[in-house]
Amino acid sequence: xxxxxxxxxxxxxxxxxxxxxxxxxxxxxxxxxxxxxxxxxxxxxxxxxxxxxxxxxxxxxxxxxxxxxxxxxxxxxxxxxxxxxxxxxxxxxxxxxxxxxxxxxxxxxxxxxxxxxxxxxxxxxxxxxxxxxxxxxxxxxxxxxxxxxxxxxxxxxxxxxxxxxxxxxxxxxxxxxxxxxxxxxxxxxxxxxxxxxxxxxxxxxxxxxxxxxxxxxxxxxxxxxxxxxxxxxxxxxxxxxxxxxxxxxxxxxxxxxxxxxxxxxxxxxxxxxxxxxxxxxxxxxxxxxxxxxxxxxxxxxxxxxxxxxxxxxxxxxxxxxxxxxxxxxxxxxxxxxxxxxxxxxxxxxxxxxxxxxxxxxxxxxxxxxxxxxxxxxxxxxxxxxxxxxxxxxxxxxxxxxxxxxxxxxxxxxxxxxxxxxxxxxxxxxxxxxxxxxxxxxxxxxxxxxxxxxxxxxxxxxxxxxxxxxxxxxxxxxxxxxxxxxxxx
Amino acid sequence: xxxxxxxxxxxxxxxxxxxxxxxxxxxxxxxxxxxxxxxxxxxxxxxxxxxxxxxxxxxxxxxxxxxxxxxxxxxxxxxxxxxxxxxxxxxxxxxxxxxxxxxxxxxxxxxxxxxxxxxxxxxxxxxxxxxxxxxxxxxxxxxxxxxxxxxxxxxxxxxxxxxxxxxxxxxxxxxxxxxxxxxxxxxxxxxxxxxxxxxxxxxxxxxxxxxxxxxxxxxxxxxxxxxxxxxxxxxxxxxxxxxxxxxxxxxxxxxxxxxxxxxxxxxxxxxxxxxxxxxxxxxxxxxxxxxxxxxxxxxxxxxxxxxxxxxxxxxxxxxxxxxxxxxxxxxxxxxxxxxxxxxxxxxxxxxxxxxxxxxxxxxxxxxxxxxxxxxxxxxxxxxxxxxxxxxxxxxxxxxxxxxxxxxxxxxxxxxxxxxxxxxxxxxxxxxxxxxxxxxxxxxxxxxxxxxxxxxxxxxxxxxxxxxxxx
Numbered sequence: 018x019x020x021x022x023x024x025x026x027x028x029x030x031x032x033x034x035x036x037x038x039x040x041x042x043x044x045x046x047x048x049x050x051x052x053x054x055x056x057x058x059x060x061x062x063x064x065x066x067x068x069x070x071x072x073x074x075x076x077x078x079x080x081x082x083x084x085x086x087x088x089x090x091x092x093x094x095x096x097x098x099x100x101x102x103x104x105x106x107x108x109x110x111x112x113x114x115x116x117x118x119x120x121x122x123x124x125x126x127x128x129x130x131x132x133x134x135x136x137x138x139x140x141x142x143x144x145x146x147x148x149x150x151x152x153x154x155x156x157x158x159x160x161x162x163x164x165x166x167x168x169x170x171x172x173x174x175x176x177x178x179x180x181x182x183x184x185x186x187x188x189x190x191x192x193x194x195x196x197x198x199x200x201x202x203x204x205x206x207x208x209x210x211x212x213x214x215x216x217x218x219x220x221x222x223x224x225x226x227x228x229x230x231x232x233x234x235x236x237x238x239x240x241x242x243x244x245x246x247x248x249x250x251x252x253x254x255x256x257x258x259x260x261x262x263x264x265x266x267x268x269x270x271x272x273x274x275x276x277x278x279x280x281x282x283x284x285x286x287x288x289x290x291x292x293x294x295x296x297x298x299x300x301x302x303x304x305x306x307x308x309x310x311x312x313x314x315x316x317x318x319x320x321x322x323x324x325x326x327x328x329x330x331x332x333x334x335x336x337x338x339x340x341x342x343x344x345x346x347x348x349x350x351x352x353x354x355x356x357x358x359x360x361x362x363x364x365x366x367x368x369x370x371x372x373x374x375x376x377x378x379x380x381x382x383x384x385x386x387x388x389x390x391x392x393x394x395x396x397x398x399x400x401x402x403x404x405x406x407x408x409x410x411x412x413x414x415x416x417x418x419x420x421x422x423x424x425x426x427x428x429x430x431x432x433x434x435x436x437x438x439x440x441x442x443x444x445x446x447x448x449x450x451x452x453x454x455x456x457x458x459x460x461x462x463x464x465x466x467x468x469x470x471x472x473x474x475x476x477x478x479x480x481x482x483x484x485x486x487x488x489x490x491x492x493x494x495x496x497x498x499x500x501x502x503x504x505x
Numbered sequence: 506x507x508x509x510x511x512x513x514x515x516x517x518x519x520x521x522x523x524x525x526x527x528x529x530x531x532x533x534x535x536x537x538x539x540x541x542x543x544x545x546x547x548x549x550x551x552x553x554x555x556x557x558x559x560x561x562x563x564x565x566x567x568x569x570x571x572x573x574x575x576x577x578x579x580x581x582x583x584x585x586x587x588x589x590x591x592x593x594x595x596x597x598x599x600x601x602x603x604x605x606x607x608x609x610x611x612x613x614x615x616x617x618x619x620x621x622x623x624x625x626x627x628x629x630x631x632x633x634x635x636x637x638x639x640x641x642x643x644x645x646x647x648x649x650x651x652x653x654x655x656x657x658x659x660x661x662x663x664x665x666x667x668x669x670x671x672x673x674x675x676x677x678x679x680x681x682x683x684x685x686x687x688x689x690x691x692x693x694x695x696x697x698x699x700x701x702x703x704x705x706x707x708x709x710x711x712x713x714x715x716x717x718x719x720x721x722x723x724x725x726x727x728x729x730x731x732x733x734x735x736x737x738x739x740x741x742x743x744x745x746x747x748x749x750x751x752x753x754x755x756x757x758x759x760x761x762x763x764x765x766x767x768x769x770x771x772x773x774x775x776x777x778x779x780x781x782x783x784x785x786x787x788x789x790x791x792x793x794x795x796x797x798x799x800x801x802x803x804x805x806x807x808x809x810x811x812x813x814x815x816x817x818x819x820x821x822x823x824x825x826x827x828x829x830x831x832x833x834x835x836x837x838x839x840x841x842x843x844x845x846x847x848x849x850x851x852x853x854x855x856x857x858x859x860x861x862x863x864x865x866x867x868x869x870x871x872x873x874x875x876x877x878x879x880x881x882x883x884x885x886x887x888x889x890x891x892x893x894x895x896x897x898x899x900x901x902x903x904x905x906x907x908x909x910x911x912x913x914x915x916x917x918x919x920x921x922x923x924x925x926x927x928x929x930x931x932x933x934x935x936x937x938x939x940x941x942x943x944x945x946x947x948x949x950x951x952x953x954x955x956x957x958x959x960x961x962x963x964x965x966x967x968x969x970x971x972x973x974x975x
Contacts, residue, residue, distance in 0.1 A: 018889050019881055021767040025893060026877045029900040033870040036904060037863060039913040044823050044859040051824035054807075056817075059825045059837050 052128075055113050065110060066090045070125040070148035070391065072105050072117055075157035078150075080105040080118070085205075093203040099196040100164045103227040104153060104331070104384060107199035111207055112214060116227070116331050117151060117385065124149045124388045124396070131388075131396045147391040154187035154386045154399075156180075159469070162501040163192040166473070166494030170194075175476035176491075177228035177363045180498050183371040183467045185401035186380030190471075190498055191364075197224040231333045233360035234474060237446025238297045238487070239457045240318075240355025242369055242416065245294055247317035248305050249412045254290055256415050261304040262288040268303075268347040275303045275350055278445065291419045295427030297443060299354050306353025311344040314353060320407040321369045321379060327404055328364065330384040337361035355446060363472045366459045369407075371470035373420070374440065374461035377413035379404045421464050429458065432492040434500055438464035441495065443487030453477055458491035462499045469502035471495040521882075521949035524585035525577050531589035532569050539565050539596015542833065546604040549834020550611075555603075564624065565596060568631045579638045580946035587875050587945070590868050591923055591938050595627055595931070597865075598924035600833070601845075601853055608839040619845055619926050626928035630935030637939030644944045648887045651704025658697035661690035662740075666747055678748045691744075691753050692920075692933035695760075695898060696940070702761055703890035706768035710886075714769035738781050742789070749795055752905050752917035756898065758782055763897045768890055803915040815842050819851035819910055823862070830858025845926040847918055850910045866907065869922070873900040876941050883948040892944045895937050 043051075052060045066089050072080040079101045082091040093108045095101065106116025114122055123129035127136065127148040139146040163178035170176070173195050180190035201213040217225050226232055248254040262283040265274040276299065277283060283298035293301035306314060318339040319325070328334040340348070340358040351357040364382060372379035381404040388397045408416070420440030423429045429441040441460030461470035473491040540562040547555035555561070569592050576583050602620045609616035641647065647654075664681050665671035672680045672687065680687045706713075741758040744750055762778035789796045802813035806820070818841040826836065838844045838852035845852075854862045876896025883889045902919050909916035920930035 018767055018770065018886065018893075021770050022877055022880050022889065022893055025763055025767060025897055026874070029873050029877070029897065030870070032900055032904040033866055033873070035913060036866050036907050036911070039908070039911050040823070040854070040862050040866065041859060043820060043911050044827060044854060044862065048824035048827050051821055054821070057821045057825075058840055059821055062837065 061110065062089075064126045064128075067127060067145055068147045068391075069093065069108070070127070070150040070389075072121075072125070073150055073152045074101065074104070074155040074160070077157070079153075080108075080199075082148075087205055089205055092205060093200075095199045095203070098198040098200050100160060100192070101155075102196045102199050103193045103229065104155065104191060105199060107202040109202040109210060109214075110205070111210055112202060117153070119332050120330055121151045121385060121388065124151060127391070129388075129396075132390060135390055135392075149391055149396060150389045150393070151385055152387040152389070154182075154189065154384050155191070156189040156502060156505065158501040158505055159190035159498050160192065162497040163190040163494065164196075166497050167192055167194040167475075170475065170490065173222060175222055175228065176474050177232075177476075178471065178473050178494060178498060179229045179363045179367040180469050180471045180502065181367050181371040181380075181382060183375040183461060183470045184380070186371070186382045186404065187386070187401070188364075188382055188384045189469060189502060191227075191229050191384070193226070193228040195220075195222045195224045227331065227333075228474065228476070229363045230328060230331055231335050231362070233335045233337055233362050233365075234455050234476065235446040236355040236359060236361040236366055237444035237455060237457055238299075238355060239366050239369075239442050239444035239459045239472075240359055240361070241294060241297065241302045241353070241444075242373065242420070242442050242459070243318050243321060244302050244305055244309070244314060244353045245290065245419065246321075246373070246408050246412060246416060247309050247313050248290065249415055250317065250408055251309060251313065253308075254305075256291045256419055257289050259287050260290055260293055260301045262286055262293065262298055263300055266300040266303045266350065268350055269307075270345060271347050275299055275347075275354075291422055294419045294442070295422045297423075297428050302354045303350035306350045307346055309353075311340070311349040311352065314349070315339045315341075317407075318359075320405050321372055322365055322405065323361065328382055328384075334364070335362050337365040355444065363474045365472075366457065366474075367470055367472035368404075370420075370440075370442070370459045370461050370472065371467075372405075372407040373413050373416045374464075374467035374470050375413075376410040377406060377408040379407050417464055420460070424460070428488050429460070429492055431488045432458065432460055432496045432499075434462060434496060434503070437462050437499075437503060439496075439499065440464040440467075441492065443492065445486050456487045456490040458487045458495045460492075460495050460499065462503060469499050471498050473498075520951045521582055523581050525573075525581060528576070528585035528588060529573055531586065532573055532592055535589045535593035535596060536562075536566055536569055538593045539599060542597050542600030543603060545833040546600050546607065547834075549832055550604065550607045551834075561624075564628075565599075568592075568628060572631050572634060575635045575638050576942060579642075580942050582949040582951075583942040583946040584875050584879060584949070587872060587938060587942060590872055590875075591935070594865070594868055594923035595630075597853070598849065598921075598926075599623055599627065601838075601849055601856075601924070602926050604833055604856070605838055605845045605852060607834070608837075612839065622928070623926055623931070626931045627935075629928070630932045633932055634935040634939040637936055638943060641940070641943055644888055644891060644940065644947060645885060647700050647891070648704045648707065651701055651708075654697040654704070655701035658694045658701055659740075661694035661697065662744060662748075664690045679750050679753070689927070689929035691748075691750065692929040693936075695753075695756065696895075696933055696937055698757060698760065699764075699891060699894035699898060702764045703887055703894055706764055706890055707887045710768040713765070713774075714771050735781075738778075738785065742785055746789075746793070749793070750918070751789075751796060751799065751915075752902075752909075752919035755782075755786075755905060755917060756901050756919065758785075759901045760894060760898045764890055764894045767893050768886075799915045799917065803912060806912065815848065816910070816912060816916055818842070819848050820912060822851045823854035823911070826855040826858045826861075828859050830854070830856050830861055832856060847906060847916075847920065847925060848910055849924045849926070850907050850921055853924070865924070866903075869899070869903045869907075873897075873903075875945075879941060879945040879948055883944055888944045888947060892941060892948075895941055899934075899937070 068091055069082040071078040080095050083094050085092040106118040108114050108118045125148045127146045136146045159180050167176050177193045182189055197217055202210055204210050263286045264282045265276045267274050283296050323337045323339050326334050338360050348357050352359050368379050381402040383399050387395055390396050417440050424432050424439045424441045428443040432439050432441050439462040444457030446455040456475040459472045461467040473494045475490045544554045602623050606618040606620050665678050670681045672682055674680050679689050679691050741754045744754040765774045798812045801811045805811050806813040806817050822841055833856050836855040838855050841848045873896050876892055880889045880892035906919040906921050908914040920927050922934045
């Protein structure tokens with residue numbers, strides 16, 4: 018009987034080896050993933066009673082942990098909560114984390130591999146491990162201007178502002194309205210947190226949504242920049258090329274022609290491309306759309322970042338889109354003027370103008386500038402990264418000249434800054450007939466060597482339908498943000 | 506059977522040493538684990554060594570030394586490693602149960618504490634261990650009780666199904682109430698079944714191994730010999746159906762299969778048995794919702810729909826423990842529901858880390874290895890089968906419960922031997938160790954002189970020893 022006994026011994030050994038391998042997998046290989054899961058109460062409790070790193074904007078902490086006398090030892094506190102809510106996000110015991118609190122959680126909580134040595138030192142010294150801090154790319158004066166600009170339209174106005182540094186992709190300002198107070202979700206009174214969250218979720222204006230990056234809107238006439246870029250790139254058009262103008266554009270396959278806003282004729286039946294952009298002529302750009310075709314438009318849009326996820330520092334970036342599939346001619350004409358199913362985030366439109374301002378190269382947008390260890394030594398600094406070559410530098414130059422005309426004598430005069438050349442484009446997008454249109458303004462300045470590119474969206478200002486326009490509502494906010502950056 | 510000749514297993518003239526001194530030394534190390542663990546829990550949770558450390562340590566030491574003395578007198582040639590391993594596991598289990606008690610008390614002052622009960626059960630277990638060694642001087646006498654043991658096993662298995670006596674706890678009807686105590690008769694049934702199988706197979710193994718047909722390179726048994734295996738299969742399925750005890754069902758059938766294979770040396774039985782098991786398990790999966798929910802929790806533990814809270818908490822605990830653990834008293838093991846029972850392995854993983862869990866798996870592996878080694882050197886077929894059966898049932902139980910807790914296989918609900926809280930399991934396992942030491946003593950004892958017959962006592966042993974022991 019010894020042979021089968023030996024066989025059973027080997028069998029038992031295999032059973033135990035399997036147990037050992039599996040336990041090692043669980044406690045060593047897979048442990049990191051298990052510890053990172055949202056519903057892992059142990060990790061959450063330990064994180065909660067640890068000194069979490071600060072989130073810093075312009076040298077000042079906008080989120081930090083302060084010692085308190087309760088079982089969790091530290092309370093997360095947000096300074097200027099409404100202004101920075103979309104950037105810091107919240108840090109809640111029940112609802113987890115959001116925005117930078119989420120994406121940089123490993124550094125902030127101190128569990129990042131780059132903090133390993135600090136943890137060992139803390140363990141040996143019997144100190145509680147501490148989290149590292151995160152510095153944002155935000156320029157506080159620009160952020161103030163963006164937030165104040167939206168606030169001036171009322172606390173409940175729905176809108177968003179994004180400002181980028183064209184040469185790097187740094188997000189200099191990012192505001193969304195209506196905003197919320199992350200302190201309400203970070204409280205240690207959990208029933209209160211629950212009520213606060215219910216209230217925020219029930220709010221029809223969705224204050225928890227970051228309208229700058231998490232929501233797409235019809236870009237309206239600001240999309241004409243993309244159409245113009247595609248036209249110039251095709252080589253068949255130059256800024257002074259003659260395009261069709263006039264009251265309306267006859268569309269194939271339909272009885273309904275495409276009209277201009279307010280019954281304008283764009284200054285004649287035959288106008289230059291520059292003129293068409295200056296007055297935001299629907300007829301001209303619908304015509305260009307028909308000439309170029311949907312494929313060329315889609316390719317150009319994708320070169321600016323449509324259809325892609327490029328923002329890593331904030332979670333839940335919505336993907337901007339140009340309609341997929343075979344778009345028929347009338348709808349291509351509507352798409353060329355930013356209507357139909359074209360949709361973009363304010364961040365996306367800021368990238369379009371930042372790309373034009375940066376000689377055609379779109380930089381990857383980012384909001385986390387540096388991460389530091391608890392002793393403030395720099396662990397990592399984000400390097401600017403070329404995202405895509407959207408247009409050639411000569412096309413970028415032509416577009417810039419055309420956009421300067423828009424602000425100098427076209428629809429965007431409200432964005433003029435004395436002594437500075439500003440390049441911009443307005444947009445007033447129709448969504449549904451029974452909803453007020455969206456007001457857009459995108460711009461960059463100084464036009465010859467831009468320091469800042471801005472996109473402003475005002476979704477619902479609670480004003481009369483006629484009063485909603487890119488130049489009237491959005492451009493002044495863009496102007497204030499650009500001034501804040503240039504005058505710093 | 507040539508394997509009945511002990512010379513097959515051992516070089517000629519080799520004699521085992523008694524190694525009782527080694528056992529005592531290892532036992533002291535085990536005590537260090539048990540008492541040290543208890544002290545470390547106190548330090549970790551309350552910042553001070555528990556006040557009753559002397560009484561507790563003394564009690565534990567008394568049990569260990571008592572067990573050692575019994576072995577030294579009644580089974581002097583018994584394996585010297587098994588008792589210290591068991592003492593270490595039991596001591597560690599006690600410390601961790603005490604740790605979970607403290608965590609519960611911190612939550613709720615009136616919580617039910619279990620460490621004291623477990624220490625009493627351990628005492629009962631050690632007494633039973635001693636009783637086995639005292640009453641059973643030669644394991645071969647058990648062969649006379651083959652059918653008695655088989656009958657007892659069936660009665661024990663049926664007891665929880667009786668109206669007043671049996672109770673259902675957490676969906677499994679495997680408990681009986683005797684006065685204030687509840688007991689899992691299945692744990693004792695396990696021991697009876699091993700005795701029954703060993704006795705039955707020793708008698709019938711030739712018939713079972715004799716004839717058969719060769720099919721695709723495998724010797725398949727004759728159809729008429731399938732009788733007993735089908736009966737056993739039916740019993741396992743009955744346990745599964747009526748008691749909803751997946752783990753025991755698997756354990757009993759696996760045990761029978763292995764013993765059948767070892768007795769007959771015919772791998773064909775394994776093929777037939779495994780096929781039957783797979784068919785039974787699949788049918789069980791299709792028919793019973795509790796089997797489905799276990800499999801579901803195993804495959805998709807993070808699905809909010811699946812009934813996997815306990816296993817997920819166990820995994821989180823083990824991941825949180827990492828390589829070296831949080832330290833006794835520094836983790837949060839009561840996040841795992843009923844951590845003191847099946848999931849004590851996860852609680853240990855949390856506070857003692859991968860280091861601790863590896864040590865435990867190795868200790869279990871050593872027990873199995875020692876049992877199978879005993880089977881190898883044992884001189885009689887009954888003893889061989891008995892030791893193999895006890896070793897394999899132990900290995901299977903450890904695999905099923907730890908594999909379930911670590912999500913290697915679906916969770917089935919068996920106790921972790923010597924660690925989990927639970928009197929029946931602890932007592933039964935101590936009895937198993939007693940039996941193994943008894944077989945081991947017989948097996949390692951020097952060959953009696955041919956004229957000596959079977960009536961040898963300790964004094965004669967010394968006279969026949971080839972190697973001087975002191």
